[in-house]
Amino acid sequence: MNNLLQLFIRNGGFITFFILEVLSIYLLVGNNQRQGEIYAHSYGLFAGKVLNWQSGMREYFHLREEVEALRAENADLRTQNINARLVEVPYRDTFFHVLYDTLTGQQGLHRRLVRPAYEFVPATVIGNSISLNNNWLMINRGTADSITANMGVMSDNGVVGIVRHTDAHLSSVMSVLHRQTRISCAVKNKSAIGSLVWEDNHPRYMTLKDVPRHVEVAEGDTILTSGYSSLFPGGLLVGFVEGNPKTDRENQYFYTIRVRLTQDPADVHHVYVVRNLFRTTIDSLEKLTYERQ
Amino acid sequence: MSGSDLWPNAIRFAGLTVLQVLLLRQVGLSIGPYFNLLVYPLFILLLPIATPTALTVMLGFLIGLTIDVFYGTLGLHAGAGAFSGFIRTYLFFVFEPKGGYSGKEPTAIPHFFDWRWFTGLLAVFLLLHCLWYFSMDAFTFVYIGTITLKTISAWALSMPFALLLVFLFNPKR
Numbered sequence: 469m470n471n472l473l474q475l476f477i478r479n480g481g482f483i484t485f486f487i488l489e490v491l492s493i494y495l496l497v498g499n500n501q502r503q504g505e506i507y508a509h510s511y512g513l514f515a516g517k518v519l520n521w522q523s524g525m526r527e528y529f530h531l532r533e534e535v536e537a538l539r540a541e542n543a544d545l546r547t548q549n550i551n552a553r554l555v556e557v558p559y560r561d562t563f564f565h566v567l568y569d570t571l572t573g574q575q576g577l578h579r580r581l582v583r584p585a586y587e588f589v590p591a592t593v594i595g596n597s598i599s600l601n602n603n604w605l606m607i608n609r610g611t612a613d614s615i616t617a618n619m620g621v622m623s624d625n626g627v628v629g630i631v632r633h634t635d636a637h638l639s640s641v642m643s644v645l646h647r648q649t650r651i652s653c654a655v656k657n658k659s660a661i662g663s664l665v666w667e668d669n670h671p672r673y674m675t676l677k678d679v680p681r682h683v684e685v686a687e688g689d690t691i692l693t694s695g696y697s698s699l700f701p702g703g704l705l706v707g708f709v710e711g712n713p714k715t716d717r718e719n720q721y722f723y724t725i726r727v728r729l730t731q732d733p734a735d736v737h738h739v740y741v742v743r744n745l746f747r748t749t750i751d752s753l754e755k756l757t758y759e760r761q
Numbered sequence: 762m763s764g765s766d767l768w769p770n771a772i773r774f775a776g777l778t779v780l781q782v783l784l785l786r787q788v789g790l791s792i793g794p795y796f797n798l799l800v801y802p803l804f805i806l807l808l809p810i811a812t813p814t815a816l817t818v819m820l821g822f823l824i825g826l827t828i829d830v831f832y833g834t835l836g837l838h839a840g841a842g843a844f845s846g847f848i849r850t851y852l853f854f855v856f857e858p859k860g861g862y863s864g865k866e867p868t869a870i871p872h873f874f875d876w877r878w879f880t881g882l883l884a885v886f887l888l889l890h891c892l893w894y895f896s897m898d899a900f901t902f903v904y905i906g907t908i909t910l911k912t913i914s915a916w917a918l919s920m921p922f923a924l925l926l927v928f929l930f931n932p933k934r
Binding site: 493502 | 813814815825826829835836837840844846850898900901
């Protein structure tokens with residue numbers, strides 16, 4: 469209080485001036501038409517700017533929720549999209565021979581049965597390594613989100629890895645940069661499939677093996693997932709052929725193709741875990757096949 | 762401000778207000794928007810030199826507000842008056858004569874100083890008052906040309922009129 473008094477004694481003139489000037493502007497704006505209009509106009513401009521800025525800030529703070537929502541929606545759309553390309557099973561009725569389409573719900577001769585086979589669960593990468601011999605990622609989804617081991621993990625740009633261990637809310641993912649990685653891939657528009665492995669230590673390049681040499685593979689060809697494993701649906705972009713394919717030293721009838729990944733393993737943030745709804749069936753069939761061999 | 766200063770200033774307050782409102786306002790209204798005579802700032806300038814700034818600001822605001830009531834421009838003259846009351850202190854500082862102010866010159870009038878000094882002080886004071894007044898009147902610097910023109914015309918008209926008043930009444934206190 470004493471300090472306040474001291475302040476007033478020292479700057480009383482200015483304080484009085486300031487207060488009275490504010491008061492007179494208040495009176496001026498409130499009681500005079502022209503000045504009032506100018507004030508209202510300027511205030512409108514100013515308030516508009518402030519509101520704009522404020523809403524910008526608010527959007528910024530809600531960005532996280534927005535991203536979450538968009539990714540959930542993305543996963544839904546991906547699920548629909550990938551399933552729409554899937555198996556069409558003719559459905560035979562007792563009386564009619566009808567093709568049935570659950571997606572469009574249309575009835576008629578061209579109805580198809582679309583069997584949903586995949587589901588995508590959005591997840592965020594919370595840990596990642598690329599410099600080891602065997603690299604791992606950690607994602608923030610686990611058994612609580614119905615994630616189990618041996619599920620593929622992909623991003624918007626390509627493949628990321630395979631789930632190996634799960635906790636209630638966390639999963640460790642074997643990165644594609646791992647010696648045990650083998651992903652069934654195909655060369656786009658060429659009827660050739662092979663296995664994608666990580667041989668040289670470059671964190672952006674992988675090697676496609678087991679592509680027979682009679683298939684003409686050139687630099688720049690697109691590598692997609694084949695869809696022959698239960699990990700990934702077919703047709704996902706994986707990478708592009710880098711350099712001319714070489715003959716495999718171990719087996720001269722096959723290529724060893726260097727592939728540049730479209731998804732940089734060093735820069736993954738938002739991923740989707742692929743749930744194959746038919747995995748148990750596929751696994752038991754595979755098991756049967758191996759047993760009968 | 763001692764008791765003896767009260768009456769001359771009260772009379773100046775009343776006289777200048779009446780003059781401004783009854784005569785000069787009508788003259789200005791009948792001639793045109795660029796014909797403005799502002800003499801009431803004389804009251805603010807002629808307050809005793811030793812008056813605290815806070816008080817001159819308040820008195821400036823008060824006479825401005827009184828004139829505003831009659832002009833129908835509430836807040837306009839009041840703001841200019843408060844401004845004049847505020848800058849008065851700094852003008853006295855700038856115009857400080859050699860040897861400073863002594864108690865023998867309680868008021869800034871030609872009676873104590875000389876006409877040259879008083880004219881210079883009044884010129885700057887009135888110019889600043891007019892500038893503030895017309896800036897507040899326009900309320901935007903978009904019309905800076907009009908503000909300047911009005912300021913200069915009002916200043917050029919008010920200066921001789923104010924000097925004439927001081928010359929005629931030649932106040933001693």
